[in-house]
Amino acid sequence: xxxxxxxAQIAGKLxxxxxxxxxxxxxxDAAAWQPSRSNRSVVTTDALIEDVHFRRxxxxxxxxxxxxxxANLSDLAAMGARPVLATIALGFPRGTDPAWVLAMYDGMxxxxxxxxxxxxxxxxxxxxxxxxxxxxxxxxxxxNLKRRDGARPGDVVAVTGPLGASAAGLTVLRDHPELADETxxxxxxxxxxxxxxxxxxxxxxxxxxxxxxxxxxxxxxxxDLARMCAASATGARIEQIPVDERARGIAERIxxxxxxxxxxxxxxxxxxxxxxxxxxRHLAVRFRAHTGRELLRVGSFVAGAGVRDADGASISxxxxxxxx
Amino acid sequence: xxxxxxxAQIAGKLxxxxxxxxxxxxxxDAAAWQPSRSNRSVVTTDALIEDVHFRRxxxxxxxxxxxxxxANLSDLAAMGARPVLATIALGFPRGTDPAWVLAMYDGMxxxxxxxxxxxxxxxxxxxxxxxxxxxxxxxxxxxNLKRRDGARPGDVVAVTGPLGASAAGLTVLRDHPELADETxxxxxxxxxxxxxxxxxxxxxxxxxxxxxxxxxxxxxxxxDLARMCAASATGARIEQIPVDERARGIAERIxxxxxxxxxxxxxxxxxxxxxxxxxxRHLAVRFRAHTGRELLRVGSFVAGAGVRDADGASISxxxxxxxx
Numbered sequence: 314x315x316x317x318x319x320x321a322q323i324a325g326k327l328x329x330x331x332x333x334x335x336x337x338x339x340x341x342d343a344a345a346w347q348p349s350r351s352n353r354s355v356v357t358t359d360a361l362i363e364d365v366h367f368r369r370x371x372x373x374x375x376x377x378x379x380x381x382x383x384a385n386l387s388d389l390a391a392m393g394a395r396p397v398l399a400t401i402a403l404g405f406p407r408g409t410d411p412a413w414v415l416a417m418y419d420g421m422x423x424x425x426x427x428x429x430x431x432x433x434x435x436x437x438x439x440x441x442x443x444x445x446x447x448x449x450x451x452x453x454x455x456x457n458l459k460r461r462d463g464a465r466p467g468d469v470v471a472v473t474g475p476l477g478a479s480a481a482g483l484t485v486l487r488d489h490p491e492l493a494d495e496t497x498x499x500x501x502x503x504x505x506x507x508x509x510x511x512x513x514x515x516x517x518x519x520x521x522x523x524x525x526x527x528x529x530x531x532x533x534x535x536x537d538l539a540r541m542c543a544a545s546a547t548g549a550r551i552e553q554i555p556v557d558e559r560a561r562g563i564a565e566r567i568x569x570x571x572x573x574x575x576x577x578x579x580x581x582x583x584x585x586x587x588x589x590x591x592x593x594r595h596l597a598v599r600f601r602a603h604t605g606r607e608l609l610r611v612g613s614f615v616a617g618a619g620v621r622d623a624d625g626a627s628i629s630x631x632x633x634x635x636x637x
Numbered sequence: 638x639x640x641x642x643x644x645a646q647i648a649g650k651l652x653x654x655x656x657x658x659x660x661x662x663x664x665x666d667a668a669a670w671q672p673s674r675s676n677r678s679v680v681t682t683d684a685l686i687e688d689v690h691f692r693r694x695x696x697x698x699x700x701x702x703x704x705x706x707x708a709n710l711s712d713l714a715a716m717g718a719r720p721v722l723a724t725i726a727l728g729f730p731r732g733t734d735p736a737w738v739l740a741m742y743d744g745m746x747x748x749x750x751x752x753x754x755x756x757x758x759x760x761x762x763x764x765x766x767x768x769x770x771x772x773x774x775x776x777x778x779x780x781n782l783k784r785r786d787g788a789r790p791g792d793v794v795a796v797t798g799p800l801g802a803s804a805a806g807l808t809v810l811r812d813h814p815e816l817a818d819e820t821x822x823x824x825x826x827x828x829x830x831x832x833x834x835x836x837x838x839x840x841x842x843x844x845x846x847x848x849x850x851x852x853x854x855x856x857x858x859x860x861d862l863a864r865m866c867a868a869s870a871t872g873a874r875i876e877q878i879p880v881d882e883r884a885r886g887i888a889e890r891i892x893x894x895x896x897x898x899x900x901x902x903x904x905x906x907x908x909x910x911x912x913x914x915x916x917x918r919h920l921a922v923r924f925r926a927h928t929g930r931e932l933l934r935v936g937s938f939v940a941g942a943g944v945r946d947a948d949g950a951s952i953s954x955x956x957x958x959x960x961x
Binding site (some may be wrong): 365404537 | 674
């Protein structure tokens with residue numbers, strides 16, 4: 314299979330994932346689109362490397378494609394933006410079944426279609442392991458752009474959902490494969506394999522001036538909250554760790570610590586927020602009405618630096634460091 | 638060295654490479670910029686994989702950084718666009734000297750500064766070999782956007798400069814390292830290590846309605862001309878192969894075929910054009926006046942399909958296939 318032949322097959326799969334503002338898609342030196350006049354553009358990039366971020370024996374090709382795009386869409390969500398298009402640089406070893414590659418694009422295209430995100434270009438190459446670098450571009454109204462450096466002492470630390478399910482799902486698949494078929498564990502395994510970027514939740518929250526800072530939880534609450542604190546020059550106190558019930562059930566069964574997963578497990582892709590204290594209850598009510606999900610209070614931003622627990626003890630960043 | 642510490646050092650190097658329209662650079666979930674109201678946006682992505690696209694023993698870290706960005710800027714040039722910003726997804730193996738990584742960013746930043754292209758974001762990760770996936774975003778006036786599907790029978794096939802120097806430089810470095818220090822070979826080696834994206838040339842050409850199609854020569858004339866023909870539903874006849882004099886000198890010295898390098902050697906990053914026949918001479922005069930370089934006539938687009946030589950014999954695509 315030549316490069317040009319494979320590109321033609323991939324382009325065929327992605328043809329219908331092309332909103333009107335994309336003027337030129339796959340097949341030229343670059344893709345072209347018409348940015349909306351009143352918005353700002355945002356761009357994010359994220360790579361998935363086989364045996365670093367995923368194992369082909371634990372996930373289907375479709376899962377891998379979904380997950381690679383989900384990570385990027387989650388970053389757009391965290392800025393308050395809606396997706397416009399993405400480009401995919403894919404490397405894979407000689408001998409990779411082209412059917413695997415095409416199925417990977419199927420998983421990506423299904424999510425792209427739901428998110429109304431065109432896949433407008435890419436690059437194919439040989440690489441020693443499967444290597445997927447995605448760049449996603451989105452748009453946001455200037456007043457809705459949410460950064461991570463706006464948290465203020467007194468703000469509520471909140472998340473858009475309970476944490477730890479992705480880490481629980483990974484742990485079952487990797488360390489207890491004999492349990493992977495139990496129906497009680499299917500939710501956590503799906504959370505690991507098919508994380509859902511919180512695009513709709515993010516756009517609702519981005520419209521509120523009372524959300525002072527927003528980022529996505531890709532590397533674990535303890536690490537990402539420390540990053541928001543550092544960017545905002547504040548400290549934070551965690552009063553309750555929002556542990557996912559599915560993670561708790563798995564932890565009890567296999568003798569692990571679900572709170573550690575919630576603090577240190579990456580890739581839950583919930584959003585982390587700094588919310589004005591007086592507005593939190595009202596925002597949580599509106600959030601429930603709009604999304605059917607709960608806005609969970611985790612603690613408070615405080616003067617100072619670093620992340621502490623309710624007793625004032627320092628919580629170290631146990632989340633994912635990509636170079637560790 | 639933690640991920641956050643390395644990111645801080647990289648961000649320090651790139652801080653001054655930030656045009657005014659970039660509103661938010663490295664450090665948040667995504668970068669943000671203000672697209673120009675009257676332009677279209679274009680995006681391209683290209684990955685460089687160690688031991689596939691480059692060898693660390695043949696190029697310095699600065700060369701690798703330069704080359705990775707140059708390939709992407711060349712794609713923007715080929716659309717007639719000027720660069721706005723780029724994002725970098727970098728993977729590298731455990732044990733990589735952080736100084737190598739930082740020097741790679743130095744090479745990239747030097748080119749970015751000259752091209753006025755911000756480096757606005759990225760991603761760091763472990764990978765089995767050095768893996769650099771770059772996405773570059775540019776802008777172009779709608780009337781100047783050049784595609785590869787506009788060539789018409791009768792158009793002149795033209796290139797913005799002679800070809801084969803990059804392949805000649807690579808061949809010397811890889812197969813005849815004992816010759817690499819000869820001053821006569823320095824030009825070809827530089828063409829290989831530090832290819833220059835033809836941004837200025839491209840913007841001048843993009844302004845002409847008589848340029849019907851444009852793309853960059855990254856995979857070799859025979860392969861890329863065949864791609865332009867296929868996209869435009871035409872054939873082409875090559876009447877003279879524009880061989881670089883430096884490549885010719887090296888080929889004579891080591892008993893290689895310089896014309897084969899010009900046809901099949903990738904990464905010259907000159908531009909391939911389809912130019913209205915009646916306008917070619919005038920355009921070439923203007924091109925010389927504007928850029929100090931020569932617009933070289935290679936042949937003609939003809940009815941039919943495929944690339945042939947002056948005698949009508951088929952020329953097969955000997956250029957780079959990334960999956961071969």
